[in-house]
Amino acid sequence: MKIVVTGGAGFLGSRVIAELLRRQDAGDLTVDFDHIVSLDLAENTNDDARVRSVVGDLADPDLLAQTLGDDTVAVYHLAAVLSGGSAENFDLALRVNLDGTRGLLEAARRAENRPYFVFTSSLAVFGGQMPEVVTDTWAEQPDSTYGAFKAMGELLVNEYSRKGFVDGRICRLPTISVRPGKPNSAASSFASGIIREPLNGIASTCPVPHGTRMWLSSPNAAVANLVHALEVPGEDIGPWRGMNIPGICVTVEDMLASLERVGGSEARALVTDEPDQQVMDIVCSWPGEFDVERLVNLGFVRDENFDDVVRQYEREFVARA
Structure with a gap:
């Protein structure tokens, strides 16, 4: 089979x-x-x-x-x-x-x-x-x-x-963050890029308002x-x-705060705002939070918080000197 x-x-x-x-x-x-x-x-x-x-x-x-x-x-x-x-x-x-x-x-x-x-x-x-x-x-x-x-x-x-x-x-x-590798064609690709690139010392841009709620896993x-x-x-x-499928609700501002707590102010400074209306039209139309109690009771899992998600990526994929 x-x-x-x-x-x-x-x-x-x-x-x-x-x-x-x-x-x-x-x-x-x-x-x-x-x-x-x-x-x-x-x-x-x-x-x-x-x-x-x-x-x-x-x-x-x-x-x-x-x-x-x-x-x-x-x-x-x-x-x-x-x-x-x-x-x-x-x-x-x-x-x-x-x-x-x-x-x-x-x-x-x-x-x-x-x-x-x-x-x-x-x-x-x-x-x-x-x-x-x-x-x-x-x-x-x-x-x-x-x-x-x-x-x-x-x-x-x-x-x-x-x-x-x-x-x-x-x-x-949910939107998957943090994905390793290169950006893809998803409108939500920035949800990984604003974390992944700065942790690797590379500048990144944020195309949506910082108050945008994201449903992440x-x-x-x-x-x-x-x-x-x-x-x-x-x-x-x-x-x-x-x-x-269960995820966690965080704003883009929350994500950037997690980046700073894990990667420091130098990493946070590598993210600048560059509004992109096409990305906003797609991503900002998505819901930011779901009631997933039934699925959690069926054994599905969710992350505890976004800081841990960022640390998970840093441990596995960020090159050490």
Whole structure:
């Protein structure tokens, strides 16, 4: 039996694969598998013999048919054109984020054993006038191309699950901070950049007002929750499979204060304000806080505070002299 991970060579995908392997080795993963297939535009660099890379286009139905099969026990669908890229290229976002998701669901539908289908969605499915704290029952009203296609993907996953074709789990992830590496095309990329770059002695700019509320998760918490989503009984999730994955609510000013406490005034001084209306139009339309008590009771985790998140990044990724 195998697990297929789209976007498996990417930041989150590669870490989800590593955590699935670690949990299997520890003997505390309830879903059994023999190997993991990473489906991406690049190869996964994990040298574990249980990992196999398939390099190709998610929107290629023949490739999906060849990659999935009756031995697929679960699918993690992480691949997507991100928010900034979706805003710039509608047709690409349509082909990958919507058509690719439907094609993957169709390939999973043809498997005989009703595979789990973990779909990473986004805060971008919300918009318009929202309460201070968004609840499980708040309806999607996306204000961006990325959010619109993610909302459509959610409806598809839920319908395929309702029909019994897959066992869907929709994970609306918080903004991940702090991501190592280089900036990506996400409108929220600055949420890592204003921490990551200064801790490495590099100047960074903040494109949004300091009072902007952000719903954030460390990479470690996000990966733990994505793996946990595979194991939560469907009846505990309920008939609507959308879940607002736990995070912490902090303002950009809070984030910069954490940067200064961890990295010092020199690091904080490397962040300057450079308002970007396109980024503000996207990010400032997202909710800043969610009621996640139900999911915490289902075993999902959240970070304690943003200082610890910054320290986690500093310990793991900041070069020492």
